[in-house]
Amino acid sequence: MSMIEITEADITDIKEFIFLGWNKEEGAPYDQIKPLSKIKAKEVWKFALTLSPDNEDLNLNTDLFTKQTQRNITLDQWNDEANENEISNWLNKITPEENIFLIYQPDWVVMVNAKLYAQYWQIFDWPPGVIACSKDGKWFLGLHNDKFVIGSNIQGA
Numbered sequence: 001m002s003m004i005e006i007t008e009a010d011i012t013d014i015k016e017f018i019f020l021g022w023n024k025e026e027g028a029p030y031d032q033i034k035p036l037s038k039i040k041a042k043e044v045w046k047f048a049l050t051l052s053p054d055n056e057d058l059n060l061n062t063d064l065f066t067k068q069t070q071r072n073i074t075l076d077q078w079n080d081e082a083n084e085n086e087i088s089n090w091l092n093k094i095t096p097e098e099n100i101f102l103i104y105q106p107d108w109v110v111m112v113n114a115k116l117y118a119q120y121w122q123i124f125d126w127p128p129g130v131i132a133c134s135k136d137g138k139w140f141l142g143l144h145n146d147k148f149v150i151g152s153n154i155q156g157a
Contacts, residue, residue, distance in 0.1 A: 003136045004047055004101070006111060010040040019108045020126075029120040034111040036101075041109035044101050048133050051140045051151065060140060065151035069094075072147050084122060091118035094150060096139050103131045 015023045017035035036044060052060050060068055071090070077083040095114035102117065102124055103109045117124055117132065124130065125143045132141040140151040 004044055010037050012037055019104060029116050029123060032112060032116055036109045036111060038107050042106050044109045045103055045106040048103050048131055051133055051137055052131065052142060060149065060151040065153055067152045069150040070147060074146055088118055088121060091121055096134050098134060100132050100134050
């Protein structure tokens, strides 16, 4: 599997990233979000489609991932502080120690540290439908409706 390479030229200023009004926010996690250019975003989106060809149901490419996990989450759980912390802890255990891509639409892709994602998952996963993947495609996370789907070839994930 190939790897997505990112250069400084591929990253745009958060102030230009109007998606969900993030360009107007300050502080964490917004100051650590690295939006990708439209051209690089499309490249990442196409790459992610190879990991989960059925984007609607988040069916993973079974030839690529040795481990696959699902976890359901209801709207009540989403809004419950205790459950929010439990999911943050769970995500922190299964995310890689690197930057990952968060893909919202073909033109709307950002790069963030995976541990930052785990800490602020409710911000990054709203609206539901986001998918995330590592640069090398060895880790994938999708949230669609009420289901997290994880695919991994990373030891310990």
